[in-house]
Amino acid sequence: MTVRFFSFGKDSMVDTFYAIGFVMRLCQSISLLELLHIYVGIEYNHLLPRFLQLTERIIILFVVITSQEEVQGKYVVCVLFIFWNLLDMVRYTYSMLSVIGISYAVLTWLSQTLWMPIYPLCVLAEAFAIYQSLPYFESFGTYSTELPFDLSIYFPYVLKIYLMMLFIGTSEAEVLPPGQCRRRTTPISPGRSCQAC
Numbered sequence: 001m002t003v004r005f006f007s008f009g010k011d012s013m014v015d016t017f018y019a020i021g022f023v024m025r026l027c028q029s030i031s032l033l034e035l036l037h038i039y040v041g042i043e044y045n046h047l048l049p050r051f052l053q054l055t056e057r058i059i060i061l062f063v064v065i066t067s068q069e070e071v072q073g074k075y076v077v078c079v080l081f082i083f084w085n086l087l088d089m090v091r092y093t094y095s096m097l098s099v100i101g102i103s104y105a106v107l108t109w110l111s112q113t114l115w116m117p118i119y120p121l122c123v124l125a126e127a128f129a130i131y132q133s134l135p136y137f138e139s140f141g142t143y144s145t146e147l148p149f150d151l152s153i154y155f156p157y158v159l160k161i162y163l164m165m166l167f168i169g170t171s172e173a174e175v176l177p178p179g180q181c182r183r184r185t186t187p188i189s190p191g192r193s194c195q196a197c
Helices: 002-008 016-030 033-040 047-065 075-099 105-113 115-140 155-168 180-185
Strands: 145-147 151-153
Touching: 016 047, 016 075, 033 047, 047 075, 047 115, 047 155, 075 105, 075 115, 105 115, 115 155
Parallel strands: none
Antiparallel strands: 145 151
């Protein structure tokens, strides 16, 4: 994405999804294995916050962005992909090195600090993506269904409820993992398993 931005400038932001959308969908699908890793004990982390984060990303990527072609060309998609990739690049690098017993102070600091400004920005970008997609869901009726007995599901209402839930704090960005502040002040010794990422 960075190379495309420096090569094509602002034009690269519009077609970000067309250039790397498949790769993002594949990587986010594979990231569901993190839940299995936490459950089995390969990775030491809290299951609920990670589940909420992955669910949030899957909903935004597959339901909001992929299903509406008009949203795929918006600038917010590029911004969202940059934030997600930045966080994941630092988190996965830190996790991998922690598991094999290698510790870099700068990487540890980034892993435990970068989420503070970026997660709220991710929530804002996700909310903006939902907000920009609402007119398309309303006009096309995507995922809206009519059920028997005069009952129907109007999907834009579901998205508006989800949008409120983002700001109430049900997303992983608002759920502070227990001990995160304590871990930020505790130096990480080599060989300690990754629990802060």
